[in-house]
Amino acid sequence: MSTNVFILGAAEGGLHFNGGDIIFQLVMFIILLALVKKYAWGPLMGIMKQREEFVANEITAAEASRAEASKLLEEQRELLKQSRVEAGQLIENAKKQGEAQREDIITTARAEAERLKESARREIVQEKEKAVSALREQVASLSVLIASKVIEKELSEADQEKLIKEYIQEAGEER
Amino acid sequence: MNHGAPIVEFLGLHFNLANIMMITIASLIVFILAVVSTRRIEMKPTGIQNFMEWVMDFVKGIINSSMDWQTGGRFLVLGLTLIMYIFVSNMLGLPFSVIVGHDLWWKSPTADPVITMTLAVMVMGLSHYYGVKMLGAKAYGKTFFQPMSFMFPLKIIEEFANTLTLGLRLYGNIYAGEILLGLLAGLATSGYADGIGSGLIGTISAAVPMLAWQGFSLFVGSIQAFIFVMLAMVFISHKVSQDH
16 A cells, blocks of 8 residues: 555556656547547437427428318318308298299199189080070970971861961951 | 556657556447447437437536537537546446556556546646637636636636546546455455455455445446536636626
């Protein structure tokens, strides 16, 4: 322990000052610094910076796409609302139109029915009149027939003669 | 406990070969770890890439807590490399140490004050460099006389004190940890020289403290790496921020 009581002295190796160690350490450290900077830390820092930028870009992109999505959502919502209103209008219109058409059809049908009824009535009246007149004719001819038959049966030759004379007389008096 | 160091002289400088080896090994481990973890980097991180990104975020947090990112961003690579290097260095001495002959070969490089002071001086030097670069020489010089001009000697002392504490705190923690680990290892093995019984007693009595101390050293090593980087960033921010 005796020689190493003074630690600085011990490391100097007694009498010697290790100037070579100092220079070697310095040179080695500078070489190491240069080498690891070139082959290790440089690329590592590069990739870390790249990742940082990548993440920042991703965040920006995500924010942008989220804004886009919300805008689209709003748009879609608006469109949906609009189309719902439109659909309601369409239904309303169709209902109204149907109502109108129904009214129309009913009115037409009613008019048609009225017209048919009217013409039928007129026809009936016509037919009746025709039938009455035909009947009247028939009755007239029948009555003539009957009268002639009655006359034919009851008039004897004497009576006929008498009748003829009467007629002639009458005709002469009136003249 | 008192091991020597394999020191050689080359070009008039003294090299501690153990330090050289451990510095190289720590640097290699950090480099391999870093490259392997970022070999296949993807947008969706998996496995070790996650870990590396966590470390990077951790260092980012350290820097952000002491200065704004506008000025602190350029120190990310420095902080990241420092924390990895110091952490790996602290961990290297934990599992074992290798002593060849009388020389200690395998240890934490940060268990040597020369290494830690080198790192500390480097950080302080960088802080002054960036202070001049970002504030301008005049504004940088002014910081030594603020808030009052009589503070100047204190400011000068503060610079040296900061450097010393930054380096020696790390060194002291790691060196102490290794010393205690070495003592416990000695307790576990030295008894066998007297007989199998005393050896067993020594091993058993050393096992639990050894386990506890290794766990604690793991904790200390991580904390010290964090503190070193934290303080480095605080000192740098003191030099580069206008409002100080």
